[in-house]
Amino acid sequence: MSRQGTGNWSSGSGSGSGGSGSSQLPSTAMSQSGEERLVVAVRVRPSTEPNNNKCIQILSDRALLFDDGSKNRPRKYVYDFVFGESSTQEEVYKTTTAPLVKDVLNGLNAAVFAYGATGAGKTHTMLGPNPKKAGTPSSELPPKTAQSNHGDGMMVKALDEIFQHVENAEDSSKFKVTISYLEIYNELIRDLLNPGGPLELREDNRGQKITVAGLSEITTCSRHEVIQNLLKGNKARTMEPTAANKTSSRSHALLSVTVQNKTPLGTKQGRLFLTDLAGSERAKKTKNRGKRLQEGAHINRSLLALGNCINALSGGARYVNYRDSKLTRLLKEALSGKCKTVMIAHVAPEARHRDETKNTLVYADRANHISTRLQNAG
């Protein structure tokens, strides 16, 4: 069963206030317990080079050493979680996303976003290594490849767990799962489930409820149908060759999964946002001209706006400006402390990527200070 309509991006819980361009940090965010904070993880993708010229050394499951190539001593960075080159999708899922899925099934909101330069492993983490086979149940795969669905990314594993929960429920008909999937490309919003022209972002006059006019929503009880739609949507993403990566994605992809559960006490609704951000590299690295350069500028505008929000939040600012980009307007609810958020920052270990790796580690370090501040306040 499918229907289309106006994608109600906000779950209605809203965040902060103020239609004036800024929103006040909700007081609940300041008083949340440690559990409610932003979790920051760093994942190092496997090296693709035979030599051992690396700029990263893993110290523990929370710390790594980064060598900037100068005479300075390598610097230690500490995060909530550090996943080394041999980490599995299962491990990353269990640690970062599975706890959020439990919350969503209990009627809370949660968000996961993958950050990092092109080629650092964001799409691998979010979708998986082999999108063609992603989501195929082991029983439907030939025996030799039956292990391959262990490689499914966070989006597929989260949907899997949600549908398993619904199927195992005493009365599955009490559940409704709805997905929408969009991309932001050059500051334009496109529907990935029903690709067409750009869609408008709308906000109610209190700036609380964000909707994407005309965004399709698919309501389904079938795990298979929803995963097929996700993979089809991913194919519709804007992929353009750049010098950094032949199939790099120049767009931010945002998947929203809403779970409604009718209970005797009323309807519980939880929402999970899963975001595969566009590459965070500087425009000059991609050696682009013209159209590609303009894309770079827009991508940086969105990620810069995201960075500014993260900086403001980590500095304890009372007002945070989410209005500078479509990405931050859509992620406002996730960032402002009303929902649990996990950022998985991705880095490449090879020394030749050390500039981008450093930028990502610093970005993630700033994000980590939001979590520290919230934890101290909790």
Ligand code: ADP
């Ligand atoms: P991004 O989305 O950040 O541009 P990709 O996810 O496309 O990067 O990863 C770039 C390449 O590295 C792909 O070929 C991908 O399969 C591989 N890769 C990335 N992360 C991992 C990982 N954790 N394990 C194995 N291969 C990976």
Ligand code: MG
């Ligand atoms: Mg990608």
